[in-house]
Amino acid sequence: MQHNGKNNNKKAYFIQFSRSGNYKRTNNVRKTWHFLCPKWPKIVGFRTACGGVKQTKLRALFTIEKLWFPLIVSVIEQNMEGNILTNDDTKPTHAFIVNKFGFCQEAYEEYDEAFFEHVVKPYIESNGRIKLRMYNPGKYMRNYLDSRPFAAKSQRIHMIHRETAEAADEMANDSAYKIREMTKDEIEQDAFGLDLAHRYYNSADDVLKRANLLAAYSADGEMMGIVYSAGEAFGVCEKDIFVKEQFRGQGLAKALTKAFIQKCGGQHMLVSEDIYENNAASIAVAKATGAETIGIYDYYNIEKI
Structure with a gap:
């Protein structure tokens, strides 16, 4: 031609x-x-x-x-x-x-x-x-x-938390769970099968350098749930959260979210969430921890060909 x-x-x-x-x-x-x-x-x-x-x-x-x-x-x-x-x-x-x-x-x-x-x-x-x-x-x-x-x-649904670090700190103190930062070994052990070391980043060290992440532990030390920033830009952390099925319905997602707001707020960063419109439980947690709805948008899963 x-x-x-x-x-x-x-x-x-x-x-x-x-x-x-x-x-x-x-x-x-x-x-x-x-x-x-x-x-x-x-x-x-x-x-x-x-x-x-x-x-x-x-x-x-x-x-x-x-x-x-x-x-x-x-x-x-x-x-x-x-x-x-x-x-x-x-x-x-x-x-x-x-x-x-x-x-x-x-x-x-x-x-x-x-x-x-x-x-x-x-x-x-x-x-x-x-x-x-x-x-x-x-x-x-x-x-x-x-x-x-x-x-x-x-x-x-695109939502954002606008709490200050002080307000988030007050919320997080009522948590009945032991919540702390994850270690490099815990990221590499991948207890949830999410491959956090390579899902968005390139290694456990890269995750620790570029993301905020916390985990909740039971009294006997079992990891119950995690929350982390899937991406960070312009003072906003895009939150992702996962709680093991046997620990759901106990307020753990709310406790992790509050602690995450505190951690990000201490760095002068806001927290955003993107939740499927039919995921009532996650929307309820977001609203209970102060998230505002910014907008609803179309989202496409495009499978491999």
């Missing part, structure tokens, strides 16, 4: 950076993109040259809306591994970010349909990609996902 008489044997590439800064080249699924947009997009990863004007522009794109997510912005801040697809290498106006675990979101000033058709859509439909979990897609993306059998839609 010829474009303006140019050599159609040229190939456009994505650049995939690794943690160490090395890179490999992979063929773009649409060769024509090189001709449609000379400033073809790049996928950049952890601790790469995503700074300066580009980083500032990406921050603005993904935080200008009231629904923004630390799990996504952590990739921009180079605090978590992930891929960043943009329609311009310096001043992007449309971007799509995927973090290490597959949480993803797009943001834009004006929707770039060519970028979606030739870059984002082929990425979503590529064989071998990880399962994707998409936050709050725009209308164009929703229409596309609603027409695909591999995408399942649900609704989630």
Whole structure:
């Protein structure tokens, strides 16, 4: 296929950076993109040259809306591994970010349909990609996902705790459980099967460096539940919590949440939560510990192809 008489044997590439800064080249699924947009997009990863004007522009794109997510912005801040697809290498106006675990979101000033058709859509439909979990897609993306059998839609509630450290401290003191920070050995032992050392980060040391996390213990030392920040950005910790089934219904989730608010508040950080709309128990815990509802949004689980 010829474009303006140019050599159609040229190939456009994505650049995939690794943690160490090395890179490999992979063929773009649409060769024509090189001709449609000379400033073809790049996928950049952890601790790469995503700074300066580009980083500032990406921050603005993904935080200008009231629904923004630390799990996504952590990739921009180079605090978590992930891929960043943009329609311009310096001043992007449309971007799509995927973090290490597959949480993803797009943001834009004006929707770039060519970028979606030739870059984002082929990425979503590529064989071998990880399962994707998409936050709050725009209308164009929703229409596309609603027409695909591999995408399942649900609704989630975005909530935030605005308590001060002092208020949270008062709440946490009534806990009947022994709650403390997890150790490196406990993270690596992975008592809950969540693989915290590699789920969002790269090692137990990386988790301890980049996240807040607490665990609750019974009188005989059994770990009963954990709470941790799945992502942190711009003074907000995105909370994730898990309680063993045999200890549920005893107020443990509320106690862990209160202690987590205290810990994050002591660092002048707020706590956010994203909960499925039909998860009444988790919503009740969030409200009981002072969370405010910011908004309800569409959320898609996009299975592997």
